[in-house]
C-alpha cells in the first residue's frame with residue numbers, strides 16, 4: 001500500500017512560472033504500481049508512460065516500485081488464461097495498475113475457448129471497480145483534428161463518470177423460443193440505491209474540485225431504473241451538495257448537446273450503458289483516440305488506468321504509436337490513486353507544452369505530413385516535465 005514516508009518543505013517545481021518561490025509541503029511516497037502492457041501497441045505505450053513516471057518520481061523523491069505482469073492475448077499464449085492468478089494477486093497487492101491494451105487478430109477466433117477481452121472484464125470485477133472516469137479535454141493545438149467546428153469544441157473540459165458494474169449489461173438476460181417458433185430475448189436494467197449513491201457521490205466530490213456543476217443523465221421518462229437514479233441523486237445533491245449546480249438531462253438530448261454545446265458540461269454521471277455510448281461519442285470531440293486516458297476506480301483498493309484506444313495491431317511494432325493517452329493515464333494514476341496532484345499536473349502540462357511546441361505523432365497530422373515516433377514523443381514529454 002502507498003506509504004507516506006515523510007514530509008519536507010520543498011520548492012514545488014510544478015509551480016515554476018506561476019509563483020517562482022512558492023513553497024509547499026511535499027509528501028514523499030512509496031508505492032507499488034503493476035504494469036500490464038498487454039498486446040499490440042500496449043507494450044510500446046506502457047514503456048513510455050513507465051519512463052515518464054520514473055522521471056517524475058525521481059524528481060520529487062518518491063519511491064515507485066514497478067512490477068510487470070501479463071494480461072490478454074499474450075497471457076492466453078503463455079498460460080492459456082487471459083488473466084492468470086498471479087496477475088490478479090499482484091494487482092490486488094498494488095497501489096495502482098497501469099494497463100496498455102489487449103486483443104488482436106491472432107486471438108479473434110469466435111470459437112476460441114477464451115478471448116483477451118475476458119481478462120479486462122475480470123480484472124475490473126476482481127478489483128471491485130465500479131466507476132469509469134473519462135476526461136474529455138480538447139487541446140488548443142489539435143482543434144482542427146476534430147470532426148466538429150473549432151467554435152463548438154474550443155474549451156471543452158468534461159469529466160464523465162460511467163457506472164461500470166450494474167444496469168443492462170449485468171441484469172438478468174436470456175433468450176427463449178416461443179410456442180410459435182419465434183425467439184424472445186431480453187436484457188434487464190437493474191440498479192440498487194447503494195450502486196447509484198456511491199457513484200453520484202464520487203462524481204459530486206469531483207465536481208467540487210472543478211467548476212462545481214454536475215449533470216446526471218438518464219431516461220426517467222421511460223425506464224424505472226432511471227427513475228431510481230433520479231430520486232436517489234436528487235436527494236444526495238439536495239442534502240449533501242447544495243453548493244453545486246445540479247441538472248438532469250435525458251440521454252437522447254445529451255447525445256445532441258454533446259455535439260452542439262459540449263463546453264456547457266463539467267462533470268457528467270450516468271449509468272453503464274448510457275455512459276458506454278456517450279463516452280464513445282464524446283471521444284470524437286478531441287479528434288484522436290491517441291490522446292484520451294481513462295480510469296476505473298472502486299471505493300477502496302487499487303485503481304486501473306489505461307488509454308481508451310485498443311491494441312492497434314495495424315501499427316504495432318512500427319514505433320509510431322502515440323503514447324500520450326497512456327502518459328495522461330499515468331497522470332490520472334498519480335492524482336486518483338497516489339494523491340500526487342502536483343505531479344499529475346506536471347505531466348499534463350508537459351503534454352500540453354509538447355503539443356504547443358508542434359511535436360506530433362502520425363495520428364495527429366494529415367497523411368504525409370512530418371511526424372515523430374513513440375520514442376521521440378516520449379523523450380519530448382520527459383524533457384518538458
Ligand code: NAD
Nearest residue numbers: 101102103104289290309310311312313314315321322363
Ligand atoms: P484501436 O483503438 O486499436 O485502433 C483504431 C485505430 O486507431 C487504428 O487505426 C489504430 O492504428 C489507431 N490507433 C489507436 N491507438 C493509437 C495510438 N495510440 N496511436 C496511433 N494510432 C492509434 O481499435 P480497433 O482497431 O477497433 O481494435 C484493435 C484491437 O484492440 C481489437 O482486438 C480490439 O478488441 C482491441 N481493443 C482493446 C481495448 C482495450 O484493451 N481496452 C479497447 C478497444 C479495442
